[in-house]
Amino acid sequence: MSAPDPYALRFPVVALVTSAGGLDALSQVLAPLPTDLPAAVVVAQHLAPEHPSQLAAILRTRTALPVREAANGDELVPGTVLVTPAARHLLITSEARIGLLDVGNAPPYRPSADLLLATLAVTCGPRALAVVLTGKGHDAQAGIRAVSHCGGTVFAQDEASSAYFGMPGAAIDTGLVHEVLGLPDIAAAIQAHAHRAPEPAPRAAG
Template structure:
């Protein structure tokens, strides 16, 4: 495994990924994060690719951090939240920028947690934190393995507080999840992780 500083993105990045039931879960996590969080935050929620999304506006009302919809080539910055737009997969590049690629009409899940987490892993290493929230299916399993392989950390929402527990449960079956947490304790865990990886 490479040392932390072998990875090009020089600050912590938190990826919040979710599917069914995810709007409320995302809003509650973001609402509890401090305005001076020294990490970039990326959000991927499975959405209908053919409908405009109100997600950035909904999350902006809840969060103390500024929230924007991600755009292609968008520069990630600590203390800012970027939300994946519908109809796109979000990639993290070595220049700490966002790459968006069209999802097309067929699976995988849209946007893909696996693609986001895999590119986050190889650009951030131990500075990457993946948070797997409520959802159906198993999107994120491969991405969780990639995060762990590159030295990052994985948190998963517990079954009791998940509206749809199959997505975080699928992450847990990899054996790579460090903490399984109730929804309202996840923000504290994010703050502690980020404080140790500046």
């Protein structure tokens, strides 16, 4: 008798995390992705908290995938991109929904890639894919440790194609990154991951 699948999310989820230089990187990653992508996508880019974000509206013009700003309680849906609002942290809850935390002007990373990735790891397990794109600092370093611990996959943008190599470099320094990729190669790698991610285990009878 097979054990029940322990993870709330039963399809792949791709978390794109970035900071400085992220708009161009996100645009290049999302543009080639097809509308039938069998994975949900969540975007977290460090944003100034004092102004509403236009990130979702901009990305919507650069990909065929539906893109919208995440709202508290949203479901994750394959083939849909949810963008973290400014001045919020985004979590993946135990019910496999979006949880938003109002944080205003503190702490310094808004939204926190570490918080997003850690909660994604325990909810999605081996179906989680963390993609660390250009950015300053070292946010995501702890989060990818969680993703790796729970059996997920980590990609990082290479130095040559990064506007800022702080975040990808810190990720690579953990020794837990599965692939270091040039920006033009990331979309294809995401598609390949989405199609080979583990299927749900059969539920136990009774």
